Amino acid sequence: MATTAEPAAQVSESAFREDVRAFIQSNFPPELKGTSNALASVESGAGESEPQRQWREAMGSRGWGTPTWPAEYGGGGLSRREAAILQEELAKAGAYNPIQGMGVMMFGPTLLEYGSEAQKKEHIPPICRGEIRWCQGYSEPNAGSDLANLQTSAVDKGDHYLVNGQKTWTSGGQWADKCFCLVRTDRADKHKGISFLLIDMDAPGVEVRPIRMISGMSPFCETFFTDVKVPKANLVGEEGQGWTIGKRLLQHERTNLSGGNAMGRLGGPTLGELAKMYRETDEHGQLADRVLRDRIADFEIRWAAFLLTARKAAEESKAQGGVSEISSVLKKAGTKLGQERAELSIEIMGLQGLGWEGEGFTAAELAGVRTWLFGKATTIYGGSTEIQNNIIAKRVLGMLDHQ
Amino acid sequence: MAVLNDEQAMLRDMAREWAANESPFTAWRALRDAETGAGFDADAWQAMSGMGWAGIMVPEEHGGSDFGWMSAGLVVEELGKVLAASPIIGVTIAAWAIAQGDSDEAKARHLPALASGETIAALAVDEGPRHAPGKIGAKVENGKLTGSKGFVADAAEAGIFIVAATDGLWLVEKGEGVSVAGRVLADRRSHGEVVFDAAPATRLGDAAMAEQMLDRARILTACEMLGMAQHLFDTTLDYLKQRVQFNQVLATFQALQHRMADLFAEIASMRAAVEGGLEALDSRRRVPQAACIAKARANDVLNLMSREAIQLHGGIGMTDEYPVGDYLKRARVLENRWGSSAFLRDRFAGLAGY
Ligand SMILES: Cc1cc2nc3c(=O)[nH]c(=O)nc-3n(C[C@H](O)[C@H](O)[C@H](O)COP(=O)(O)OP(=O)(O)OC[C@H]3O[C@@H](n4cnc5c(N)ncnc54)[C@H](O)[C@@H]3O)c2cc1C
Numbered sequence: 001m002a003t004t005a006e007p008a009a010q011v012s013e014s015a016f017r018e019d020v021r022a023f024i025q026s027n028f029p030p031e032l033k034g035t036s037n038a039l040a041s042v043e044s045g046a047g048e049s050e051p052q053r054q055w056r057e058a059m060g061s062r063g064w065g066t067p068t069w070p071a072e073y074g075g076g077g078l079s080r081r082e083a084a085i086l087q088e089e090l091a092k093a094g095a096y097n098p099i100q101g102m103g104v105m106m107f108g109p110t111l112l113e114y115g116s117e118a119q120k121k122e123h124i125p126p127i128c129r130g131e132i133r134w135c136q137g138y139s140e141p142n143a144g145s146d147l148a149n150l151q152t153s154a155v156d157k158g159d160h161y162l163v164n165g166q167k168t169w170t171s172g173g174q175w176a177d178k179c180f181c182l183v184r185t186d187r188a189d190k191h192k193g194i195s196f197l198l199i200d201m202d203a204p205g206v207e208v209r210p211i212r213m214i215s216g217m218s219p220f221c222e223t224f225f226t227d228v229k230v231p232k233a234n235l236v237g238e239e240g241q242g243w244t245i246g247k248r249l250l251q252h253e254r255t256n257l258s259g260g261n262a263m264g265r266l267g268g269p270t271l272g273e274l275a276k277m278y279r280e281t282d283e284h285g286q287l288a289d290r291v292l293r294d295r296i297a298d299f300e301i302r303w304a305a306f307l308l309t310a311r312k313a314a315e316e317s318k319a320q321g322g323v324s325e326i327s328s329v330l331k332k333a334g335t336k337l338g339q340e341r342a343e344l345s346i347e348i349m350g351l352q353g354l355g356w357e358g359e360g361f362t363a364a365e366l367a368g369v370r371t372w373l374f375g376k377a378t379t380i381y382g383g384s385t386e387i388q389n390n391i392i393a394k395r396v397l398g399m400l401d402h403q
Numbered sequence: 404m405a406v407l408n409d410e411q412a413m414l415r416d417m418a419r420e421w422a423a424n425e426s427p428f429t430a431w432r433a434l435r436d437a438e439t440g441a442g443f444d445a446d447a448w449q450a451m452s453g454m455g456w457a458g459i460m461v462p463e464e465h466g467g468s469d470f471g472w473m474s475a476g477l478v479v480e481e482l483g484k485v486l487a488a489s490p491i492i493g494v495t496i497a498a499w500a501i502a503q504g505d506s507d508e509a510k511a512r513h514l515p516a517l518a519s520g521e522t523i524a525a526l527a528v529d530e531g532p533r534h535a536p537g538k539i540g541a542k543v544e545n546g547k548l549t550g551s552k553g554f555v556a557d558a559a560e561a562g563i564f565i566v567a568a569t570d571g572l573w574l575v576e577k578g579e580g581v582s583v584a585g586r587v588l589a590d591r592r593s594h595g596e597v598v599f600d601a602a603p604a605t606r607l608g609d610a611a612m613a614e615q616m617l618d619r620a621r622i623l624t625a626c627e628m629l630g631m632a633q634h635l636f637d638t639t640l641d642y643l644k645q646r647v648q649f650n651q652v653l654a655t656f657q658a659l660q661h662r663m664a665d666l667f668a669e670i671a672s673m674r675a676a677v678e679g680g681l682e683a684l685d686s687r688r689r690v691p692q693a694a695c696i697a698k699a700r701a702n703d704v705l706n707l708m709s710r711e712a713i714q715l716h717g718g719i720g721m722t723d724e725y726p727v728g729d730y731l732k733r734a735r736v737l738e739n740r741w742g743s744s745a746f747l748r749d750r751f752a753g754l755a756g757y
Contacts, residue, residue, distance in 0.1 A: 144717050146648035169718045213721050214713075214728030278532075291745055339710075350532035351554045351588060351739050354732075358587045360596065369589055373728070376713050377721050384717065386658055 016082055020089040027058035033094040056098040060129035065099020066108065073112070073120050074128035102172070103127035103134040106252040107180050114196075114237045114245050123198070137167040137181035137199065137223060138246065145387050147182070148190050148243060152225060154183040154197055161185075161197065161235070163205075163228040169381070173208045173221035176201050182246050185239050194242035198234040199225070215373035216356075251323070253382045254331040268364070271296045271341065275348050292348070299344060303337055310334070328396050332388040335378040342372040405473065405678040414474050417454065418481035425450065426487040428726050434488060435591050435729075442557050442593020443488035451489060452520025460498045465514035467498065472619070472684035476626040476677070483630025486729055488592055490523045490557045492623050497524030497565045500572060500616050504607030509574055513563060525561035526620060527552035527575075527597055528613070534742045536617055541568040541599065548575055548604040551596065556740075558583045558595030565607070565616070566599065572613045573604040589732040618694035621741045622680035625701035628737050629677045631730050632705045635712040636670050638726075639663070642716055659715065666711060669704045676700035695742075695751035702744045709734040 029051035048056070059065045062076060067083040069075020078086065090096060108127045111120060126132040143150040152165025163183060170179070179199045186193030199206065205228035210218035237245050269277065272287075275296060280288040287293040309326060316324035345368060346353035353368060355361030379385045393399040407415065426447055434444050451457065459475040461467020468474075475495050482489060498517045501509050516522035530540060531553050541550025548568060555564070564575045575581060580602030583595045640663060643654040653659055680697030683690050709731040713720040720727045742750070 139718065142647070144648060146650075149648070212723040214723055214731070216723070289745075291749075343706075346735060347743065350743075351594075351736065352532035354589045354735055354739070356587045356589045356591060359584065360586045373589075373731075376710070376731075377718075379714055380717055380721065385714070386656075389658065 013081065013085065017085050017089065020086050021093075023058075023062070024089060024093045024095055027055065028093060028095045029055055032096075035096070052098065055095075056130045059098055060131075063128050065097055065130055066104055066128045069108065069112065069124070069128060074125035099128070099130040101130075101133055102136055102180075103132060105256045106136070106249045107134045109252050110180075110245060110249040111236065113248065114241075116236075118233070119198075119236065132178060133172060133176045135170050135173045135176035135179045135201070135223075137170055137179040139169045140166060141168050145384060147246075148194065150182055150184060150194065152181070152183050153187075154185050154195060154230065156185070157229075159232060161230045161232065163197070163199065163225045163230055165225050167223040167225075169211075169220050170208065170223045171220045171381075173201070173223050174210050174218075179223070180236075180249070182242050185242075189240075191243045192240045194246065195239050196236040196242040196245040197230055198236065199228065199230050203228050203230070205229075213374070214376070215370040217370070217374075219374075250383060255327070257331055257335065257378060257382045271299060271344055271348065274345060278349050278352070295344065299337070299340060303341070306330075306333055306337055325396050328388070328392050331382065332379070332385045332392075335385070338378055339375050342368075342375045346372050405682065407473070407477075410470065411474050411477060414470070415477040415481065418456070418478045419484075421450075421454065422481045422485045422487055426482070426485055428485050428729075431486045431488055431729070432726075440559070440585065440593070442560060443490060447487070448489055448523075449520050451491065452518070456491060457494050457520045458498070458518030460495050460502065461514050461518040462502055465502070465510060466518040467514065472622070473678075473681045476623060476681040479623055479626040480630040480633075480677075483627035484634040486631070486634075486726070486733060490525070490560065492620065492627065493525045493557055493561070494523060495623060496526055496616060496620050497563065499619060500565050500607055500612070501574065503612065503615075504572070504574070506574070506605050506607060509605050509607070513574070516562075522562040523557055523560045524563045524565060525555050525557045525597075526616075527555045527558070527564045528567040528617065528741075529553055533739065534746055536567065536613070539567050539569055541566060543568045543570065543573055543604055543606075546604055547580070547601040548573055548599045549601055551598045553596055554586060554588070554594045555583075555597050557593050558597050559585055559593050564597065564599075566604065567613045568604075571609040572607040572616065574607055575599060575602045575604050579603060588736050590729075590736040591732075592736070615690070617741055618690050619684060621694040621698040621747075622677070622684060624737055624740050625677045625680060625697040628701040628705045628734070629673055631734060631737075632670055632673060632701075632708045635705075635708045635727065635730055636663075636666055639666075639712045639715050646717075653715075662711065662715065666708060669707060673700045673704040691754050692751065695747045695754070698742055699744045699747040699751070702738045702747070705734045706738060 032051050032055060056065075063069065063071060063074050064076045064086060067076035067078040067086055068080060069077070071077030076083070104127060108124060111123055115123070123132075127134070138147060138150070140150050140152060152163065152167060154161040154163045161183075165183070167181070173179070177200070179201055181197045181199050182194055183197050184193050185195040201208070205226040207224040207226070208221040209224075210221050212218045213220065275287055275292060279292065282288045310330055313324045313327045313330060317327060349365065349368070352361070353365060355365050355369060357366065383391075430444070430447070434441065455468050456478050458467030459470045459478065460472075462469050479491060482491065494517055498514060501513055501517075504510070513522060517524060528539070529535060530538065530551060541548060541552070548566060550568065552566070562577050564577070564581070566573045566575050580600045582598045582600070586594045586596060588594050643659055643663065644652055646653045677697045677700070680693045683693030712727050713731060716725070716727055719725050722728075738744075
């Protein structure tokens with residue numbers, strides 16, 4: 001059986017690859033080659049250029065920005081193998097996936113699992129086309145690691161909820177069209193009193209105040225809700241199911257955060273290449289500073305092992321049909337390595353790697369400082385490293401409190 | 404805490420009080436956000452000089468107090484705690500170099516003006532983005548200095564430069580043959596590229612004296628870093644004792660208690676190393692080794708402390724409004740000054756002969 005199936009699969013694979021190549025050839029604007037808008041959605045509200053818009057629309061029309069999502073809602077409907085081929089071909093062409101953001105990373109997959117048919121029909125296609133920006137209304141001033149302590153209330157008013165309260169650290173809140181929010185529908189029960197609600201950011205009573213970050217940008221906001229009317233149709237799942245749905249969404253967030261894309265290396269040079277640009281080399285083209293060379297190699301070996309761990313976790317999860325135990329270490333391990341990489345990068349460059357603005361620094365150097373500073377957040381958001389450690393110790397290792 | 408004499412204890416208390424009342428973190432923030440490009444507040448420097456801090460290493464006969472390195476270090480540490488911007492390190496080291504130097508004329512001309520706060524001095528040693536005293540290209544021919552220096556602190560404000568050239572230390576006044584181009588680093592202080600083009604130079608001493616000067620700069624810089632680390636530790640501890648999550652203050656979580664206990668031990672080690680450096684300078688014993696120990700420990704502990712401070716504050720530590728980020732940025736600049744840990748470990752091993 002397998003012997004006859006394999007060639008057929010290969011034939012269709014290579015046909016698919018041809019299709020992808022042809023698509024990139026005729027749709028990817030060459031001037032975008034080697035660029036990426038991956039950071040744009042996180043760090044700024046920068047508008048799109050004309051070629052960027054064309055490329056987004058082209059990818060969106062095929063659903064290839066969300067390649068494995070069902071085609072009936074605007075996704076690509078591709079198999080994992082096909083999605084991998086698409087990824088390979090994009091990389092080869094110096095192209096990128098223009099459809100990004102929280103809608104793709106976390107909200108979409110969650111809605112596909114928990115949303116009603118009507119909600120999926122309404123919200124998934126615009127995510128697949130990259131038309132709608134979503135933000136995450138979870139954290140509040142007194143509900144950070146202890147997220148279930150959230151107090152923003154949604155009171156049942158018959159055909160709508162009336163929402164009051166404050167969210168904080170809302171990434172991209174000032175540019176978002178909509179917000180997926182955790183709200184309190186019942187004061188009596190900490191966890192079962194939480195519901196998952198979708199709120200229009202331009203609804204009357206929603207106000208955002210950008211907060212400046214140490215990297216100098218203001219990518220997140222305080223978000224205030226004052227008597228905001230939210231239609232009941234915007235409740236995902238049932239009242240009181242918000243904690244379950246909200247946690248599922250966090251799993252998607254963590255998987256994405258540990259994937260290496262938030263790790264400050266968006267196609268830039270490797271540490272070794274960077275060091276060869278900024279430091280002396282010997283007659284063999286190797287770094288003259290052997291101590292630095294050793295530290296870079298030490299880092300790269302641990303990074304390679306991390307990538308292998310991530311791959312293994314994915315394979316195990318697939319084979320077991322559930323989440324592999326080692327998945328629980330990926331977020332903390334990946335973000336720690338990302339921060340190490342950034343610290344090593346600026347160390348390699350010396351003061352040249354600490355430029356803030358003005359004369360004397362390349363754009364890459366100035367961006368590197370921001371990456372280093374912004375990267376400090378990766379071990380805080382999406383469940384901090386300490387909270388990950390608590391989860392690993394208690395749930396995975398069974399190290400429970402003494403009773 | 405080092406054992407201080409009465410004079411030193413008084414000076415430290417005075418510096419602590421002045422920093423808290425007259426130059427709190429908000430003063431630095433106001434200066435930064437005014438975006439005038441000034442590296443420090445000239446009035447604040449006049450006030451500091453008025454209290455005698457600019458002249459701590461200036462001999463009494465030239466208008467200073469000659470209080471010694473421990474005293475200078477105590478003041479610098481207190482200023483580091485509040486991130487006060489001042490040219491005190493450059494001025495103090497320059498005063499030492501001129502006072503030790505070969506030129507009586509330079510002593511008479513510059514020391515009183517340094518002590519009074521009138522003249523700002525900057526140290527121009529490194530020529531690239533990393534500390535590399537073994538790779539100096541600046542040359543003096545017929546009393547004229549030519550070469551360029553990178554990332555010189557307070558270069559724009561400086562009236563005089565203490566310059567390392569191939570054959571030792573020289574003094575150059577700003578003016579003929581000197582040009583400065585500003586560089587804005589993440590710490591938002593004043594830094595500049597300085598080009599000397601046949602600038603008239605006065606000889607201060609040989610290459611050995613340049614080495615001695617660098618050891619002093621390492622130790623005094625470590626004092627500023629000690630103040631910063633101590634402040635970050637104190638505010639982090641305060642924060643953990645206040646912030647409530649899961650119906651309890653964060654300070655009650657054992658995982659965080661252990662983190663703070665580890666940091667406490669590290670800062671104790673840093674303080675002992677830095678104070679050991681100051682004692683070595685005042686007693687002139689094993690100064691090169693003590694400088695490596697002080698600055699390498701300062702680099703490593705402040706690096707750790709600045710990362711931990713952000714992490715343990717959670718989201719609020721990432722905001723510009725909160726002070727922690729400014730300490731982190733200043734920390735990395737100072738870690739690079741006068742030797743990264745890798746440089747200092749190499750030097751330490753070399754001094755010990757292995
Ligand atoms: C850049 C950035 C973007 C963000 N974007 C969003 C967003 O879009 N939407 C959103 O809802 N939120 C967002 N957040 C918020 C983020 O999820 C919270 O910052 C995070 O949950 C931590 O909460 P906190 O900041 O209140 O820190 P706290 O919970 O106060 O934690 C402070 C420190 O204590 C530690 N700690 C807490 N509890 C324990 C414990 N039990 N045991 C041991 N250590 C503990 C933490 O790990 C941390 O080190 C963002 C945060 C940042 C920094």
